Amino acid sequence: MSREASLQAGPEESPEGGRYASLVRGLFRDEYASRSLYRLIRRGSVKRIVREVAAGKESRVYLGVSPDGKPLAVKVYFIESTSFRGHLKYVKGDHRFRSFKEKAWSIATLWCWKEFRNLHRAYRAGVKVPAPIDYEGNVLVMEFVGDCFKPAPTIKEYPPNDMNKALSLILKYMSLLWKKARLVHGDLSEYNILNHSNELYIIDWSAAVETTHPKAETLLLNDLKNIVKFFSRFIETPDHTYLYKVVVKNEIKKVDGRWGILI
Ligand SMILES: Nc1ncnc2c1ncn2[C@@H]1O[C@H](COP(=O)(O)OP(=O)(O)OP(=O)(O)O)[C@@H](O)[C@H]1O
Ligand SMILES: [Mg+2]
Known part of the structure; x- marks a missing residue:
């Protein structure tokens, strides 16, 4: 059986009460995540989980399959993660999370919801x-x-062929984020950009904040610093404080095949 066909195989019936155990128990290490997955299966967002594909500081990512056979990324936030606590200072300054009460069990849920909403806006x-x-x-x-x-590999593992073009694209995305989505990623670096056949995808959105957040400018500067540091290993890059002004206020253009910015 081909890999694709084997992904599409699996239980055909819609899961009900007694099927909970056979469908999801043991798939994830925490019971809360298994129950959440069960609800996602019941409402038809996921058909099944195939295997774990990555593990980070805050989550484990699984390959899943949709009911129509498409591959899905299923990210499970750790219930206990010390780095979540470090992020709480950003939640506290964000008006969207005013009613949030700091309880261990709810932090992972909040992070998941926050990443979903930020992904949508971006x-x-x-x-x-x-x-x-x-x-x-x-x-x-x-x-x-x-x-x-x-x-797909990160740009750290697999740098794009055309680094000038890649930097220009990332700056365009940062500018769109600031001006249209009114967000700052807050954890942008070569580790959170995937290179899928030279198409760049920005991932890991749980730390993003609104542009009105008191730390938004500091976070944007920090994101730019990370990006400039990485790209400067391959190409000539402008200073991150200069790019900050460009991302927030101005148009970005490539001039004479080199990096140039028109103000
Ligand atoms: N949508 C996706 N499609 C495919 N793989 C993904 C996707 N999202 C995440 N991954 C994989 O999972 C890894 C970790 O994802 P992510 O950065 O969102 O989680 P994290 O827990 O914050 O990890 P880290 O602590 O390493 O930053 C990625 O590097 C990538 O390999
Ligand atoms: Mg990450």
């Missing part, structure tokens, strides 16, 4: 991100970015 503004599909509890479902059911 997607609608025209930034290339995995298309958001659904979320429940601490489980987020989105478009799978990769080939042959393997996640």
Whole structure:
């Protein structure tokens, strides 16, 4: 059986009460995530989980399959992650999360919801991100970015062929984010940009904040610093404080095949 065909195989019936155990138990390490997955299966956002494909500091990412056979990225936030606590200072300054109460169990859920909403806003503004599909509890479902059911490499692992073009595109996305989505990614670096056949996808949106957040400018400067540091290993790059003004206020253009910015 081909890999694609084997992904499409699986339980045909819609899951009900007694089927919970056979469908999801043991798939994820935490029971809360398994229950959330069960709800996602019941409402038809996911058909099944194939295997784990990546693990980060805050989450584990699985390859899943949609009811129509498409590969999905299913991100499960760890219930206990010390780095979540570090992020709480950003939640506290964001008016969207005014009613949030700091409880251990709810932090992962909040992070999941926050990433889903941020993904949506970025997607609608025209930034290339995995298309958001659904979320429940601490489980987020989105478009799978990769080939042959393997996640696309990050730009750190696989730098784009044309680094000038890639930098120009990332700055365009940062500008769209600021001006249209009114967001700052907040954790942008070569580790959170996937290179899928020279198409760049920005991932990992749980730390993004609104442009009205008191730390928005600091976070944007920091994102630019990370990007400039990475690209300056390959090409000549302007200073990140200069690019800050460009992203927030002005148009970006490429001049004479080199990096140039028209103000
Ligand atoms: N939509 C996606 N499609 C394919 N693979 C993905 C997708 N989202 C995440 N991944 C894979 O999972 C990895 C970790 O994802 P992400 O950065 O969102 O999680 P994280 O827990 O914040 O990780 P880290 O702590 O390493 O930043 C990515 O580097 C990538 O390999
Ligand atoms: Mg990441």
